[in-house]
Amino acid sequence: MQARLLLQDGTLFTGTSFGAEGEKTGEVVFNTGITGYQEVLTDPSYCGQIVTMTYPLIGNYGITRDDFESVRPYVHGFAVRHYEPVPSNWRAQYSVGDLLKEYGIIGISDIDTRMLTRIIRHHGTMKGILTTGSQPLEELKEMMADMTIEELRNQVPLTSTPHPYSSPGNGERIVLIDYGAKSGILRELNKRDCDVVVVPHNTTAEEIRRLNPDGIQLSNGPGDPKDVPHAVRTIAELLGEYPMFGICLGHQLFALASGADTEKLKFGHRGGNHPVKELASERCFITSQNHGYTVNEESIQGTDLEVTHINNNDKTIEGLKHTKYPAFSVQYHPEAAPGPYDNGYLFDRFLDMIREHKRNHPKQPRQAVIAAAVRGER
Template sequence: MGKGYLVLENGAVFEGELAGDIEASGEVVFNTSMTGYQEIVSDPSYAGQIIVFCYPQIGNYGINHLDSESEHLHLHGVVTGEQCETPSHYLSNSSFSKGLTEHGIPSLTNVDTRALVKMLRDHGTMKGKLVPEVPAEHNNWNFEKSYVPFVSVKEIKHYPGKGPHIVLMDFGYKKSILTSLQSLECAVTVVPFNTTVDNFVDIQPDGVVLSNGPGDPEALSPYYDTIRVISETYPVFGICLGHQLLALAHGATTRKLTFGHRGSNHPVKHLETGKVYITSQNHGYEVVRESLENTGLSPTFINLNDKTVEGLKHHKYDIQSVQFHPEAHAGPADTAFLFKTFMQQITRTGDQHYAFT
């Protein structure tokens, strides 16, 4: 490791030790989780971002072959207070920093992450660069408008099962969404984010899951009509970005949060029962509650920290969605029952034949 720096767009510079000697740039965000760093860095929703871990020491149990949420790493960098280079776990096959550099991802450690996170909370998420030397100028902050085309599958892939046939529309899905559906014996067909209505007619699923994914949901506005028609035709369950896209497709609006929700301890309240669940979250945008009027959608969950919308259902169509991650990984599995709820919704729909209008 050599000396390195995180340079923020507001001019702030944080010094540390840079592993990988690789320069990178991205939106700088922070995650409050105490464990699950492997699942976090392999979540495609972090595409284009530099993650700052709030927990002071990362890497204690290393990296293994089982816990990654995607085959490739799509984030752009990692910042930590301290990294453990001698992990201890019977499944570990690599240190955290080595696992990152093998995928071309730089990490900056020995950083004052407490001061950095306080700055991000006060000023909001910012663009930043990981560099071995502080540049004379740092005003080039050009980034992709959407990383969804980079993280989505390019071809349809089918996973057999004895239960309902679910299409998983991939905007950057986590492996645990697929395995959650498979655990309920579903047959799952993973399709690219730009799959057309005609393709759905050919596949004829029993239900559709809109996955999580990176970036601003409004960057996917060309696909609103497809999502609306699909959700008016099949039972649909939206997760994270999928939740936002369903809201937008039915006329609601979204907006960017100051520093987002990224962590494994976010309390949400189920409005129907009053019960509170602890959830895993990773998003930088919210559905604007006031915009739901006349959309047919109403909130089902709210965030107890800031009262943002955490879930939706439609009054007419078989649509439900959540802003958090019921599949967890990392985080608590308090809301895993929502996959069973979706299966019950499909069962109620029965064997009716769907007709596009």
Template sequence: MKEFNRKLVFEDGNEYLGYSFGDTCDKVCEIVFNTSMVGYQEILSDPSYTYQAVVMTYPLIGNYGMTEEDYETKHPTLGAFIVGEYNDTPSNFRSTATLGKIMEQYCIPGIYGVDTRKLTRYIRDFGSRKVLITDISTSKEDGMKILEKVDIPTDAVSKVSPKESYHANTRNPKFHIAAIDCGMKQNIVRSLNQRKCAVTVVPYNTTAEYIRKLGPDGVFISNGPGDPKDVPEVIKTIRELHGEYPTFGICLGHQIICLSYGAECYKLKFGHRGGNHPVKNMQTGKIEITSQNHSYAVDSDSLKHTPLEVTHINLLDNTVEGVACEKDKVFSVQYHPESAPGPEDSGYLFDRFIKMMQEVKENA
């Protein structure tokens, strides 16, 4: 058995030993876990994981390699990957590179050989927290000192949002969407394009005035990393646009919509991340199996003082998973209907957005 060459160090002195893959840099991240059985490429390239070290509970990672078509962003910003078993010889005709090679390219460290079951239970018991991924030679004491000095940055959205607007067009579009990119997964754009929507993607700090000049049929607010209160610019923009356009928000976009109406958000102990979360649609009674990735949730009591109605509930912990304001033609969900990876139960939400814009056009 070869000797361990990497380790994780926590603020309380806990250490987990393993082997290196990907980049070999030291990094301080917020540690979280994801229960998805597939989709490590989409997780690696999801901007919502900026500054986070992701523990994959599925034991074998890397076995089908990486392919050009499946990235959710061109420049992955994941903090680190922690896996049980890493496979560096993938078997897949679509594969063009190994996971480890791509992680080297984007300076993302990885560690394998860790007891991920034990580590996940540790996160569930004590919550998401700072972790240092480092060389085995770093002493526990030095690692704890580094963790004490280094804070997780709060500029994640500004880091991953585009600096300028761009267009994602489709043939013979029927609608034009202004999409506020707070760290948007590309499958959201693809989902809108497939429904004959031309999309103008704008930076997170775009003003309401600029969006009005675009003359969109609808406004979309994307997913993204971090605390929604760290992006007051987006909250202000959405507040100023209330009632002007059909509006749809996903994940961080859901939280931003709720904050714009005066609701409050709070941080979950260890968040929701995976492709198997059951959500109940309160309007139809149906249960959807959903893809999720978020640390924050909307306070249900704070919604009572807003015009927003709760439309979806998480059946694992009763957290708010969706809201709507019929008068303003606004709705949002905490989960990811575009999946990638995950189940496809919730694609109807994009159709709901289309229908809403169509009704506005017909009544204009």
């Protein structure tokens, strides 16, 4: 069956359909990863996007549930050069096409993904419509014209957990605020025996205090950080009260809560090979990234933030720390999946920060807290 991808600038790609049938709109982006397509498909940060893989062969090792980064894929479409329907991997449980059909996602293959990527690099990310139907081109253009930017916003509520849940451990208690969190973040915290409580994106500061955390993890997630102002307010209220570590969208929200500003990148950073320089050590790390927004460098001036990492390709900000409070963030994904695991040390740094904060700010015995509350009521 034929599939077509129409870009906002009028460029039309005609290829072969795999996966579901129908029509779907979204923001067209590209990912430069050589492997890791199933982690890309199940990364909640891709919600609302039609993802183009620059590596030409996709599907050759199939789909394995153990490698999912969330319970389901959130992409709006999948564009590849060549799709392999018969995987060759002992771990494979089914094909990419079967996964896309299961969740109503349209795939298109046999198109010039190099040309598509160069268009996005030159013009920036743009809206697109992916269809397996036979509508006239003019009708597709009308559908494109009717597509509003609002359809690409407010993705966090779609990907965040609706209810709190716990992943018990014997170590520090971490409240993981889920803005569309990848499973890799929880996996890294569990690996360090943390007692993790995952809460929805709209959990209030008071509700988080009642969980008695030792630290707060701000997760990744999709879309524009300015679309979740309630998250910025919550972070600002808790900043300085608990150690914090932000990742990707969590990094941007942390910056906004600290008085900085964010802006949209031309075509974003998506892949597993982005070089990032740590300014303190002058070491270069290869990182996994997936984001379309960045912290504005000029907006850092006049805040209590300090830049800790920069992107070696375009010099955008990749890491921040607060100069007064125990809080830091990175724009990239230290949990990787897909990508290199070189940056897992940041989770250890977060736990060291928590332990130092606990030593410097010992908590009152619970009996004293309860007694003080009773006296206050009386």
